[in-house]
Amino acid sequence: MQSIKMAYARQPGTYHLMHRLPCQDAVYGCTGPEAACIALADGAGSIPDSQYDAESAVQSVARELSERFDAWFALPDGDFAPQFVDFARKAVKAAYPERYADCTLLAAAAAPDGRLMLCHMGDGVIFGIRRDGGSVVLSAPDNGEMPNQTFFLSSKNAVEHMRRVTVPAEEYRTVLLCSDGAAAVLRHADTGAVAPAVGIMADWLETYDAETVSEILAQNLDQVFRNQTSDDMSIAMLSLPAMADGGEIEANDEEEEDDEEEIE
Amino acid sequence: MGQFPSIFLSEQALIKNASHRVCICLCIDASLSMLNENRIGKVNSGVRKFIKSCQDDLYAQGAADVCIITFGGRKAAIVHNFTGVREIDYQDIIPDGQTPMGEAIELALDEIKKRKALFASHGISSFKPWLIIMSDGVSTDDISHAADRLRAAQRAKKIKVMCIDMSNGTEMSDLKKLTLDGAVSSIGALEIEDFFNLLSREVAGLSNDNPEDYS
Numbered sequence: 001m002q003s004i005k006m007a008y009a010r011q012p013g014t015y016h017l018m019h020r021l022p023c024q025d026a027v028y029g030c031t032g033p034e035a036a037c038i039a040l041a042d043g044a045g046s047i048p049d050s051q052y053d054a055e056s057a058v059q060s061v062a063r064e065l066s067e068r069f070d071a072w073f074a075l076p077d078g079d080f081a082p083q084f085v086d087f088a089r090k091a092v093k094a095a096y097p098e099r100y101a102d103c104t105l106l107a108a109a110a111a112p113d114g115r116l117m118l119c120h121m122g123d124g125v126i127f128g129i130r131r132d133g134g135s136v137v138l139s140a141p142d143n144g145e146m147p148n149q150t151f152f153l154s155s156k157n158a159v160e161h162m163r164r165v166t167v168p169a170e171e172y173r174t175v176l177l178c179s180d181g182a183a184a185v186l187r188h189a190d191t192g193a194v195a196p197a198v199g200i201m202a203d204w205l206e207t208y209d210a211e212t213v214s215e216i217l218a219q220n221l222d223q224v225f226r227n228q229t230s231d232d233m234s235i236a237m238l239s240l241p242a243m244a245d246g247g248e249i250e251a252n253d254e255e256e257e258d259d260e261e262e263i264e
Numbered sequence: 265m266g267q268f269p270s271i272f273l274s275e276q277a278l279i280k281n282a283s284h285r286v287c288i289c290l291c292i293d294a295s296l297s298m299l300n301e302n303r304i305g306k307v308n309s310g311v312r313k314f315i316k317s318c319q320d321d322l323y324a325q326g327a328a329d330v331c332i333i334t335f336g337g338r339k340a341a342i343v344h345n346f347t348g349v350r351e352i353d354y355q356d357i358i359p360d361g362q363t364p365m366g367e368a369i370e371l372a373l374d375e376i377k378k379r380k381a382l383f384a385s386h387g388i389s390s391f392k393p394w395l396i397i398m399s400d401g402v403s404t405d406d407i408s409h410a411a412d413r414l415r416a417a418q419r420a421k422k423i424k425v426m427c428i429d430m431s432n433g434t435e436m437s438d439l440k441k442l443t444l445d446g447a448v449s450s451i452g453a454l455e456i457e458d459f460f461n462l463l464s465r466e467v468a469g470l471s472n473d474n475p476e477d478y479s
Contacts, residue, residue, distance in 0.1 A: 014322055185278040189389065197277040204271065215268040224273050228280070230322045 004036045004110065005210045008236035009217035011225070013181055016232060025179045025234035026054035026103075032066025037109040038236040039065075042124060042179040044102040044152055052096050054103040057153065060091030065109040065117070072109075073117050073166070081162040084119060088153050101153035106139075106177040108238050116169040116240070121162050123150040125183040127194060128167065129174040129202040135194045137187065139165055141180060150180070174202035175238045181231030182221065205239045213237070286467065287329045287346060287379050287393035289372045293430070294336025295363040297401050303430050303456070307398065308356040310460035317464035318349040324467045325350055331375050333368050335399075337361035340368035346379045365399060365438060366407035373413055376423065392424050396463070400430040403438045411441045418444050428459065 012023035024043035029036070039058035043050025064087065065072060075083065092101040104122030118126050123141035130136065142161055143150050151161040176198055178186055186195045204213045221233045290311065298304040311332070318324040330352055332344040337360045344352060376393045383390045395414070417423040427439040427448040440446040451459055 184281055188279050189281045193279065195277060195279045197273045200273060200277055208269070212268055216271050219268075219270070220273055224275075224278070227275075228278060 003239075004031075004241060005205050005213070005239040006031075006036060006038050006237065007205055007210045007213035007217060008038060008040070008234070009214050009221055010179075010232070010234035011218060011221040013232040014226060014230040022051050023232050024051045024054060024103075025181065025232040026051065026058045027177075027234045027236045028055075028058040028062045029236060029238070030062045030066050032063065032069075035066045035069035035109040035111045036238060037062040037066040037069075037107060038175075038177060038238045039105065039107040040124065040177040040179060040234050040236045041103040041105050042122070042181075042232065042234070044154075047102040049099075050102045053092050053099050053101050053153075056092045056095035056099070057088055057101060057103055057105055058107075060095070061088055061105065061107050061119070064091075065107060065119075069109050069111050069115075069117070073111070073115055077164065080164050081159045084164070085121075085153060085158045085162050092153070103152055103154075104150060104179070105153055106179075106236075108175040108177060108236075110169055110175075110238060110240055114169045116167050116172070116175070118165040118167065118175070119163070120165070121151060121153055121158065123180040123183070125178055125180075125187050126165075127176040127178070127186070127198050128172040129176065129199055130171060131173045132171075135198040135202075137192060137194060138167060138175070139163060140192065141183065169240045170242070172240055174205060174240060176201065177236045179232065179234045181229050181233040182225055182235050184229040184231065185225055201235070201237065202239070205237050284327060284389045284391060285329055285383060286327055286391040287331070287376055288467070289331045289333065289346075289376055289393065289395045291333045291335065291365075291368050291372050291395060291397040292357060293363060293365070293399035293401065294334035294357050294359045295361060295401060295404075296336075296359055297363075298336075298359040298430075300400070301452075303400055304357060304359045306456040308354075310457040312354055313457060314460040314464045315349055315352050315354055317461070318467055321464070321468040324464065328467050329379060331372070331379070333372050333375070335364045335368035338364065340364050340371050342371065342375065346375060362404040363399065363401050364405045365397070365403035366405045366410040369395075369397065369407065369410035369414055369442070373410070373417065373423075392422065394424045394426070396426045396428065397439065397442060398428040398430060399435075399439060401435045407438055407441065414442050415444055430456070 006029035008027040010025045010027050027040045029038040039062040041054035041057045043054040089101045106124050107119040109117050120139040126139035128136050128138040225233050318328045328349040329346050330349050331346040429436045429448050429450045433450050436448050439448045
């Protein structure tokens with residue numbers, strides 16, 4: 001029986017390292033009775049301590065979608081966005097009463113029967129690696145008017161900018177989420193072309209176990225991606241076996257990895 | 265803990281995206297009064313440090329396009345055309361004569377417009393341009409048309425304007441006409457270098473999310 005695998009990693013960007021600031025990207029993955037889910041969030045750079053918003057958002061959203069996938073999937077489009085934004089904001093507030101969910105959010109949840117649901121607020125990119133070859137953008141960054149500005153769960157018009165995409169899982173072998181820092185080298189900003197690296201990373205998840213792939217991702221973010229971008233970087237992947245066979249779930253059981261560099 | 269294989273992506277597997285650019289136009293008073301308290305000396309020193317900081321920053325070195333316009337003597341003058349901050353070879357401003365601020369602002373707006381058009385023609389993304397006006401005196405030409413243009417650009421959210429008064433608050437009347445809310449920052453000679461230090465940090469910070477309210 002094939003396995004659903006989840007692998008994820010994050011690294012602080014050079015800018016944050018130089019200024020002794022924490023990584024504001026967060027990633028998480030978990031399995032539940034109704035789905036497997038990965039989530040990724042990028043805290044607002046101008047808001048101090050927004051990494052707490054990102055961390056609480058990914059954990060609460062991934063757990064919620066993995067436990068109550070059916071209810072969220074069944075919601076009509078007009079009801080999904082306000083309820084999901086409200087859920088995420090309250091979840092962050094419950095964890096940190098002084099926080100306002102100043103972060104983006106990307107999530108992908110896969111149910112055993114082949115339903116795949118993507119949620120996206122803000123920038124970053126969700127890629128789908130097709131079973132018949134090639135990689136596509138399933139959800140593009142939402143930057144508003146300016147290239148380095150975006151929308152957050154805390155934004156006044158967050159509901160208008162919360163996107164839900166449902167795609168047939170049988171067409172895709174892997175879904176990959178990334179923050180804008182990693183997206184800077186995975187997707188051409190003007191043409192939308194997808195880097196070959198996306199398919200290569202999906203291949204890793206088919207070849208190695210989830211823990212190994214998470215480590216390889218972390219090393220690549222640190223030693224390869226960092227040469228091209230100064231922003232925080234994060235990637236999360238979910239492999240999708242042929243759903244007709246059903247899927248056992250092999251995943252990282254740990255909480256999100258803490259790959260922050262120690263600043264001496 | 266087991267050994268993990270060392271597997272790295274090649275550079276060819278990644279995309280190289282051009283940095284999003286930002287146009288920064290410094291419009292600097294070069295009238296004789298700038299010799300008072302060695303204001304012009306501080307400005308020259310501050311601009312040099314600003315340029316150096318941008319050149320040393322991973323993000324700013326590829327993002328910042330800088331133009332320097334002076335208003336002194338009888339005419340405004342472009343002393344450095346818009347160019348990437350890496351290519352700037354800054355020459356000290358030498359003050360002389362009067363304060364044709366209106367002409368300088370019109371010139372700055374024209375140059376910013378041309379630069380943005382150039383970016384657009386090459387498919388280069390850019391941030392809202394910055395216009396920084398520094399003066400210690402009242403304009404000696406008519407600034408009304410320039411002020412109207414500048415305020416219209418701000419209302420249309422096409423430009424970010426910072427007005428810096430160096431007269432210790434005594435000669436702010438014209439600068440106040442240039443912003444929508446009359447906001448002018450007053451700084452003394454000792455604080456000029458601090459201002460440029462902060463400016464370079466703002467440019468470097470553009471690499472991060474910088475949410476501005478969307479209504």
